[in-house]
Amino acid sequence: EADIYQTPRYLVIGTGKKITLECSQTMGHDKMYWYQQDPGMELHLIHYSYGVNSTEKGDLSSESTVSRIRTEHFPLTLESARPSHTSQYLCASSELRDRIQETQYFGPGTRLLVL
Amino acid sequence: AQSVTQLDSQVPVFEEAPVELRCNYSSSVSVYLFWYVQYPNQGLQLLLKYLSGSTLVKGINGFEAEFNKSQTSFHLRKPSVHISDTAEYFCAVRGFQKLVFGTGTRLLVSP
Numbered sequence: 001e002a003d004i005y006q007t008p009r010y011l012v013i014g015t016g017k018k019i020t021l022e023c024s025q026t027m028g029h030d031k032m033y034w035y036q037q038d039p040g041m042e043l044h045l046i047h048y049s050y051g052v053n054s055t056e057k058g059d060l061s062s063e064s065t066v067s068r069i070r071t072e073h074f075p076l077t078l079e080s081a082r083p084s085h086t087s088q089y090l091c092a093s094s095e096l097r098d099r100i101q102e103t104q105y106f107g108p109g110t111r112l113l114v115l
Numbered sequence: 116a117q118s119v120t121q122l123d124s125q126v127p128v129f130e131e132a133p134v135e136l137r138c139n140y141s142s143s144v145s146v147y148l149f150w151y152v153q154y155p156n157q158g159l160q161l162l163l164k165y166l167s168g169s170t171l172v173k174g175i176n177g178f179e180a181e182f183n184k185s186q187t188s189f190h191l192r193k194p195s196v197h198i199s200d201t202a203e204y205f206c207a208v209r210g211f212q213k214l215v216f217g218t219g220t221r222l223l224v225s226p
Contacts, residue, residue, distance in 0.1 A: 004158075033213075040124060043159075043205070043216040058213070090158055104214060106151075106158030 023091030121217035138206035
């Protein structure tokens with residue numbers, strides 16, 4: 001069972017608010033990811049990290065930002081939430097040396113609703 | 116570029132019936148394929164993966180998948196489903212530095 005946690009699980013917030021979605025893993029994985037998931041759509045990679053102080057943008061353009069100050073922690077921040085940000089956000093991690101197998105372990109997700 | 120296509124958005128079946136969830140891939144390099152399952156209100160969990168070797172891959176919960184290079188397919192099968200198999204199933208292929216996921220297939224198992 002994966003040890004990767006996301007908080008909050010559900011969040012309803014008004015337009016213009018700043019929010020931070022938390023993601024933590026206790027497996028010591030170097031690589032971490034943020035995906036955006038909408039019903040009937042494929043998962044879109046929005047950010048990833050190879051390790052501390054490493055952050056990269058994914059395929060889907062996102063107004064969010066991420067940071068990686070500690071190996072186990074990979075928070076995602078929206079400076080000013082908008083209704084278009086309403087979605088489910090999934091955090092995942094994998095071992096850096098596991099380049100081929102790329103087994104990613106997922107958190108339970110944060111379901112965000114921006115009013 | 117790598118991509119996967121899941122042809123069925125939803126598959127309804129009765130309990131104890133067999134099921135096949137279809138996945139076709141496109142890849143210009145070595146192919147590494149995965150099936151993930153997402154139960155309601157949970158994250159994704161790895162079911163099985165194909166890296167090399169035997170084309171028939173067995174996973175957890177009685178699922179298996181067959182890699183078919185000539186048909187560029189990686190269909191997921193289970194001979195007898197349970198109510199608890201109701202979930203969303205995602206096929207994925209390893210791309211450059213990341214996994215590329217399909218749009219998912221919702222498996223609905225009814226009594």
